[in-house]
Amino acid sequence: MALQSLDVKNQSARTSTPPTARRTPEVAKLVDVSRCIGCKACQSACMEWNDLRDVVGVQEGSYTSPPDLSDQSWTLMRFHEEERDGALQWLIFKDGCLHCEDPGCLRACPAPGAIVQYSNGIVDFHEEQCIGCGYCTAGCPFDVPRLSGRDSKVYKCTLCSDRVAVGLEPACIKSCPTGALHFGSKQDMLFEAEERLGDLRERGFTRAAVYDPRGVGGTHVIHLLPHGDRPEAYGLPARPKVGLVQRAWRSGLARGVGVATLAGVLVAGLLHYMRYGPLDVPPGDRPDGEVKP
Amino acid sequence: MSTRDGDLILRHTNAVRVTHWAVAIVFTALFTSGLALFSPFFFWLSALFGGGPLLRFIHPLAGVALVLTFYPYALSHLADNRWLPADSRWVRHMFAYMRKEHADVGETHKYNAGQKLMYWSMLPLIAVLAGTGVLLWQPWFAPHFSAGVRRLAGLVHAACAFVMFVGIGIHVYAAIWTEGSIDAMIRGTVTRAWARFHHPAWLREVGGKDEP
Numbered sequence: 001m002a003l004q005s006l007d008v009k010n011q012s013a014r015t016s017t018p019p020t021a022r023r024t025p026e027v028a029k030l031v032d033v034s035r036c037i038g039c040k041a042c043q044s045a046c047m048e049w050n051d052l053r054d055v056v057g058v059q060e061g062s063y064t065s066p067p068d069l070s071d072q073s074w075t076l077m078r079f080h081e082e083e084r085d086g087a088l089q090w091l092i093f094k095d096g097c098l099h100c101e102d103p104g105c106l107r108a109c110p111a112p113g114a115i116v117q118y119s120n121g122i123v124d125f126h127e128e129q130c131i132g133c134g135y136c137t138a139g140c141p142f143d144v145p146r147l148s149g150r151d152s153k154v155y156k157c158t159l160c161s162d163r164v165a166v167g168l169e170p171a172c173i174k175s176c177p178t179g180a181l182h183f184g185s186k187q188d189m190l191f192e193a194e195e196r197l198g199d200l201r202e203r204g205f206t207r208a209a210v211y212d213p214r215g216v217g218g219t220h221v222i223h224l225l226p227h228g229d230r231p232e233a234y235g236l237p238a239r240p241k242v243g244l245v246q247r248a249w250r251s252g253l254a255r256g257v258g259v260a261t262l263a264g265v266l267v268a269g270l271l272h273y274m275r276y277g278p279l280d281v282p283p284g285d286r287p288d289g290e291v292k293p
Numbered sequence: 294m295s296t297r298d299g300d301l302i303l304r305h306t307n308a309v310r311v312t313h314w315a316v317a318i319v320f321t322a323l324f325t326s327g328l329a330l331f332s333p334f335f336f337w338l339s340a341l342f343g344g345g346p347l348l349r350f351i352h353p354l355a356g357v358a359l360v361l362t363f364y365p366y367a368l369s370h371l372a373d374n375r376w377l378p379a380d381s382r383w384v385r386h387m388f389a390y391m392r393k394e395h396a397d398v399g400e401t402h403k404y405n406a407g408q409k410l411m412y413w414s415m416l417p418l419i420a421v422l423a424g425t426g427v428l429l430w431q432p433w434f435a436p437h438f439s440a441g442v443r444r445l446a447g448l449v450h451a452a453c454a455f456v457m458f459v460g461i462g463i464h465v466y467a468a469i470w471t472e473g474s475i476d477a478m479i480r481g482t483v484t485r486a487w488a489r490f491h492h493p494a495w496l497r498e499v500g501g502k503d504e505p
């Protein structure tokens with residue numbers, strides 16, 4: 001990797017081991033949902049830094065705008081409305097890539113190097129290697145990557161890998177006015193999250209929890225959820241994981257056995273031919289005479 | 294074709310041979326492009342298709358071409374591939390046949406049981422490959438299906454493709470092994486002796502019309 005601070009520790013469809021000599025601390029973004037006011041500063045900052053402009057849509061009866069993640073919207077404030085005990089609640093959630101430690105997209109991708117995972121934990125798409133098959137969109141447990149209709153490449157949050165590489169924090173972090181967004185080493189962020197979790201619980205959110213799902217090996221975007229017992233209310237899967245079907249589908253082992261079997265068929269053919277020779281018409285039966293068997 | 298009288302027997306008509314090779318060429322394209330996606334070990338095959346994105350674009354189109362060439366071909370061969378009691382006997386003595394112990398396999402019509410098994414396995418296999426292929430087909434069809442459906446489709450597609458790789462591998466080897474059968478698929482004819490040895494019942498059926 002050209003940028004030394006972005007050593008690649010894993011890449012899609014790889015056949016060799018990436019470099020591991022240097023050690024880099026793992027980074028993480030902490031999203032304290034309890035402090036988010038839904039101002040969308042982060043959303044704007046993301047557009048600014050990454051030069052993204054989504055189409056201007058129409059009001060669809062929700063503050064969520066644009067209506068969905070896209071190749072031009074890598075982070076999106078989702079406004080989940082719910083009525084509980086007669087009161088309206090707004091569960092505001094910053095949607096986007098969670099940068100899994102065990103990324104389903106990377107496992108699914110058949111194009112070498114189209115998806116990389118840096119040693120700091122960031123999962124990044126290299127669009128110039130992407131072939132547009134969309135496997136990653138099937139493999140992501142959080143429904144994050146978006147295939148662009150413009151160029152058939154997939155886009156998502158980079159966790160501002162370009163900024164992080166030179167020691168800056170992601171653009172969204174810089175813009176947050178309430179301190180809901182934090183960035184640092186994963187260890188520090190987990191520590192910070194635990195502290196805030198204590199505060200939240202004292203304030204009566206007894207079910208609050210840190211969302212750092214084990215099923216995907218933990219994530220490099222962790223959430224502090226006031227209603228931690230119901231991640232679905234924020235649009236998050238309760239137990240995200242790379243499922244059995246996908247493991248079987250993109251299993252390196254199964255594919256290795258498959259390729260070996262193909263080679264085996266070839267070898268079996270050669271050996272058979274060497275042992276038995278061609279199945280030719282017996283000499284007595286040649287060429288067109290009416291030889292009785 | 295001018296040959297000595299009665300020497301050669303027509304086995305595959307012009308139309309059948311042309312379609313067969315069309316299917317073969319399309320399959321080769323699917324095989325090589327599919328293999329590139331199947332295993333990173335073979336991703337270099339994408340160079341044959343002008344790179345990954347073009348490969349990704351061409352593969353499903355080749356899939357459609359396969360459906361359009363294979364099924365007319367296959368349906369026209371339906372009658373010749375009906376399973377007969379003699380075929381079960383052939384299967385029981387399959388390994389003897391592979392050891393060239395020919396005596397036990399009995400009456401063979403236009404296709405032997407091995408060829409029929411190949412035929413009957415390809416009919417559903419290609420249908421499943423086509424169906425699951427459509428579910429995976431970006432950007433036109435896949436967006437209409439959930440991630441779960443596409444993962445399953447991917448698994449089934451890859452598994453069926455693997456079975457087909459092996460199946461066609463056996464088919465190609467059997468053709469190479471059985472001297473004269475590739476010639477037959479290229480020029481269309483076989484010798485009377487060949488027919489008598491490999492497909493005696495068929496020879497009796499077509500015995501009257503020898504001319505190519």
Ligand code: HEM
Binds near residue numbers: 353356451
């Ligand atoms: C008959 C119609 C077919 C269609 C519509 C189709 C379509 C597709 C699509 C859409 C993909 C995903 C990659 C891409 O977008 O290009 C794919 C992958 C693949 N196809 Fe096909 N295909 C067909 C037939 C076949 C056949 C006959 C074979 C081989 C015998 C084959 C082998 C493969 C393989 C090995 C993959 C990669 C699967 C994986 O590794 O998960 N396909 N196909």
Ligand code: SF4
Binds near residue numbers: 105114115130132
């Ligand atoms: S769409 Fe691109 S990034 Fe996604 S799996 Fe396919 S090649 Fe990989």
